[in-house]
Amino acid sequence: MFAAANTPALARFLRYRYTTPTINQRIGCATMSFRTRLTLAYSGFFALALFLLGLGIYFSVRQSLYGGVERDLWAATQQVRAIFNAGGLEPIRTPSGEISLFLKGEFIQIFNNPNLTAQVFSPTGDLLDNTPNLDGQDLALPAGSLNLGPDQINTGIMSLREINDIRIQSLVTPLVLKNGQVVGILQISRSLRDVELTLRMLTVILLGGSAIAILITAMGTTLLSWRALLPIDMVTQTAQGIVRAEDLGQRVPVPPQQDELHRLTVTINDLLGRMEALFNTQQRFVADVSHELRTPLAAMQGNLELLARGAANNPEIFEEVIGDMRRETARLIRMVNDLLVLAQSESRRQIRTEPVELDTLLLEVYRELRTLAGEVTLRIGEEDQVLVQGDRDRLKQALLNLGVNAIQHTPPGGYVTMGLERREGFACLSVADTGEGIADEDLPHIFDRFFRADRSRSRHSGGAGLGLSIVRWVAEAHRGSVTVASIPGRGSTFAIWLPLPTRDQAGVPKEVGVDGELELVEP
Known part of the structure; x- marks a missing residue:
């Protein structure tokens, strides 16, 4: 939480960010909302899917219906042929030696399909007989019918014509005797009125159903998008609340x-x-x-x-x-x-990366701090030879900050011990003192900027509470860390952990986890 009087810049930023009109709003205030765009986009894609699905259904049904008509024509043709083979027609030789066709009356009675009409023509194209459902209308043979030979008995001619605004499909095949002689021409026809009526009804159903489905989809999308985008609206309201109340605690x-x-x-x-x-x-x-x-x-x-x-x-x-x-x-x-x-x-x-001899750096810092120690005894503990990759100046600054901090918080006659040792893949630079120590409630905050456990003493000695913050940054910039252990009345130990370089990284330090606690140094 923050007060409005103390954050005028933030207030101006938030007010400008959330109240200044966008470019689209300045060009035209009638910009479409995201919910509307989402509804239109989803409805459009759904309409396109329905259109493609409707086309597929329409042409599939159309193909199936016309295929059924052709199958009916062929089935009727086979039925008529069976009747003829059973004695429906007989060739008769006239005195002049010509062969004519004789149709028995049973043919007309046996073939009685209200949807199909049958016509029998002579090889010369004369109509010999037909079924009564033609209502006196004669359907002429299509072109090429008189040229059908016995080899076309299973192919025939499929034709489509329109008579009195009614489309009719016909199948013309030759009537052949057992000896292969063509003695007549058979034409089976069927009206396509019911097929076209079915297709028109299917078109109406698809268009009407699609319109209803698109309308329901648009309404459902609007409702679902409203519910789905409700959290986003709440985010917007929260942002607006922050602008009005200038309160980041919401x-x-x-x-x-x-x-x-x-x-x-x-x-x-x-x-x-x-x-x-x-x-x-x-x-x-x-x-x-x-x-x-x-x-x-x-x-x-x-x-x-x-x-x-x-x-x-x-x-x-x-x-x-x-x-x-x-x-x-x-x-x-x-x-x-x-x-x-x-x-x-x-x-x-980025910090510089170069080989740094920490043991040499430790001795250099020790010499500089010795003149500042006064009545505090400064000494060196363990000192291993360690080489790391890093920024020498920054590491020296961090170690100097720890040393100065330890000297300032150690009473006269106390000890400050600086050490360097290898521990489980890490180089450990430690500074231990025998000062007053750090209270438990202050330990989590000692690396914060301007934090001082003893403000009056630190200010008198010149500290501003920034040294330990710099130490933490230097350690983390080297992919390491800084730790502290302290007991009030006995002293504190600070340690900078730096990862040692590995061969497989060509001199680049590899970070390894470390478990363990620092020990306080006894005088």
Whole structure:
């Protein structure tokens, strides 16, 4: 949570982000909502699928119906032939020697199919007989029928014609005697009125059913999209609530279903939590920096006022004022440098990678700290020869910060022990002291910026609470970590764990997990 007065920049950003019209809104306010676009898109795809399915059904039924008509024509043809073979027709030789056809009356009576008509023609095309359901209409033979030979008895001619707005399909085949002589022509016809009526009804059913299905689909899609996008609307409302109340503590209600929207909501809540922590940290950071800068600046201003009142005429006071201003200036320089290092850590800047001899680095830091130890005894414990890949300057800065921190928190007569040893694939740089130790409630926060367990003592000694934050960043930048063990009244031990390089990585450190606890160093 944060106050509106303390976060004007955030308020302006959120207000601009969620209230400024988009380009589409500036061009035209009648932009289509995502729910409408989703409904139209889904209905369009469904309509296309129905159209393709309807075409498939229509042509399949059409092919089946016309195929059934052809099968009926062939079946009727076979039936008529069977009647003829049973004595339905007889060849008769006339006195002149010509062969004519004689049809028995039983043929007309036996073949009585109301949907089919049968006609028998002579080889010259004269109509000899037909079924009575022709109603006096004669269906002429199609072209080429008089040329049918005995070899076309199983093929014939299939024709389609239109008479009085009625489409009729006919099958013409030759009538052949056993000796292979063509004695007549048989034409079986069928009206396609019922087929076309069926196809028209099917078209109406498909079009009407598709329209109803598309309408129901559009309504169902609208309802489902509304329910599915409800969490997104809640996210929008939460964002708007943040804009109005300027409160990052609000969260989006998590849906019970374990689906994509559930993961999205959880992710957004995590994002809001990180943003809240970030802005709170930024607020505390600005407040802490302002507080830390105020003290040396106030001291320098007081010294300048002393000089303005004539302190420069007194050599002793003048020396004391100049000394104080130098110390405060040096403190400001250290603080700015530390803040610059932490800013670089947040910008994810890459550190240099080069071979670093940690034992040599430990001795170098030991020599520099020995002049600052005063009445504190500084010594070196275990010292293994270790070579790692990393940034030598950053590692030295981290080790110096640990050493200075240990000396500042160790009373006169105490001990500070620096050591280096190999442990399970890691190089362990440790700094142990016999100072006052760290309280248990302060241990989780000692690596936070500007945190000080003893604020007055740390400020008096020049610390700003940034040293341990830099130590943690340096360790993590080298793919390592920093640990601490402390007992109030006995002392503390800090350790930087750096992964040792492996051969298969060509000098690049390989991170290995380490289990274990640090031990306090006895004086």
